Amino acid sequence: MNILVGITGGIAAYKTASIIRLLVKEGHDVRAVMTPMAKQFITPLTIATLCKHPILVDFFSPENGEWNSHVSLGLWADVMLIAPATANTMAKMANGIADNLLLTTYLSARCPVAIAPSMDLDMYKHPATQKNIETLRERGVTIIEPEDGELASGLVGKGRMAEPEQIVAAVDAILAKKSSSTLNGKKIMLTAGPTYEKMDSVRFIGNYSSGKMGFAIAEELANRGVQVELIAGPVQIKTLNPNIHRHNVESAAQMYEKCCEIFPQTDGAIMTAAVADFTPSECADHKIKRKGPMTLTLNPTQDIAGAMGKMKKSDQMLIGFALETNDEASNAQHKLESKNLDFIVLNSLNDKGAGFMHDTNKVTIIDRLGKSTSYELKSKKEVAKDIVNYMETFGE
Numbered sequence: 001m002n003i004l005v006g007i008t009g010g011i012a013a014y015k016t017a018s019i020i021r022l023l024v025k026e027g028h029d030v031r032a033v034m035t036p037m038a039k040q041f042i043t044p045l046t047i048a049t050l051c052k053h054p055i056l057v058d059f060f061s062p063e064n065g066e067w068n069s070h071v072s073l074g075l076w077a078d079v080m081l082i083a084p085a086t087a088n089t090m091a092k093m094a095n096g097i098a099d100n101l102l103l104t105t106y107l108s109a110r111c112p113v114a115i116a117p118s119m120d121l122d123m124y125k126h127p128a129t130q131k132n133i134e135t136l137r138e139r140g141v142t143i144i145e146p147e148d149g150e151l152a153s154g155l156v157g158k159g160r161m162a163e164p165e166q167i168v169a170a171v172d173a174i175l176a177k178k179s180s181s182t183l184n185g186k187k188i189m190l191t192a193g194p195t196y197e198k199m200d201s202v203r204f205i206g207n208y209s210s211g212k213m214g215f216a217i218a219e220e221l222a223n224r225g226v227q228v229e230l231i232a233g234p235v236q237i238k239t240l241n242p243n244i245h246r247h248n249v250e251s252a253a254q255m256y257e258k259c260c261e262i263f264p265q266t267d268g269a270i271m272t273a274a275v276a277d278f279t280p281s282e283c284a285d286h287k288i289k290r291k292g293p294m295t296l297t298l299n300p301t302q303d304i305a306g307a308m309g310k311m312k313k314s315d316q317m318l319i320g321f322a323l324e325t326n327d328e329a330s331n332a333q334h335k336l337e338s339k340n341l342d343f344i345v346l347n348s349l350n351d352k353g354a355g356f357m358h359d360t361n362k363v364t365i366i367d368r369l370g371k372s373t374s375y376e377l378k379s380k381k382e383v384a385k386d387i388v389n390y391m392e393t394f395g396e
Ligand code: CTP
Pocket: 191, 252, 271, 272, 273, 274, 275, 276, 277, 301, 302, 303, 304, 305, 306, 319, 320, 321, 322, 323, 335
């Protein structure tokens, strides 16, 4: 996609270099337009090198008179991001002032616009600034809220530009709306990560699931315009994409309850979580002392995927995972049928680089129509793409 980054004269302009690097890494074509003041904060050379395109500042080049057309730039862009957006630029945007190339481009852009304000806390709080932000929001501009924290002035408060990853996630969410995916606009529930089953106030039974596969699928869906209801067990991974609504749970029982609440309002679900199969029959309210041998009674947990399979309506899709060590295909086939799944993603622990803790995975998809498709060892990000592609075409 084509992304036009506008840079204004604020100290946070140094972070814009990281934003551009991340956008280019995602495969976007990025061009930048800077206000004359922005050049005092970060050099055009740095930005041009990262964009792989010359940056634009003036209406025309003084050397050869070449015209920089704000109209064609505005039409070229699929999204325009202004980061940092100073109080001055926001005031001009709100009032239609067009005294530099960035502002004329903004006024002629037909694409969605996002801004990441950045300024001192008192400037940010000022009623004039707040009114300008509200005006822009009412006109459909996405405001990427600044954060609370230490500011360049040494004061502490709200006004620090959002972090690059957060800004890129907001841009991705805007671009997702333009996705041509058949899943665009759908709502999908996704379980991910392990569950922890408490045995006393300080201990639990858990497993090695990192949640990486599930979170990669959540990102992929979100980037194709899906509203993802992510029900996550205890994992360290952050989710920034505004299309992902995260519900943190700890135990299998909590995950089951959340799934029962959310699944009926969705177009389907993907069950990637490594749900504990057993939970201690009771949880001591104190730390159990080490006094000789100990016997722990475990009860089976709810089969969440199985329960969703029973609830599933004909217009909902249900996808499961199977991590197997032996009789892989027949075990997966049995799970596909017993849980009433549309397809199951099988990974075998016998394949090097597949399963828990790895950044790669090797999967076979088996569907209820009897088709089986095996894929190469790939990064979990690529595997997520394969799975979402399969969803897009399944049953067509
Ligand atoms: N699953 C679930 N709830 C459980 C157990 C599993 O939702 N209590 C889901 C998993 O998220 C996965 C699928 O069911 O999508 C298969 O999980 P797996 O652990 O392989 O199967 P189990 O049904 O637990 O069978 P077993 O452990 O005996 O192989």
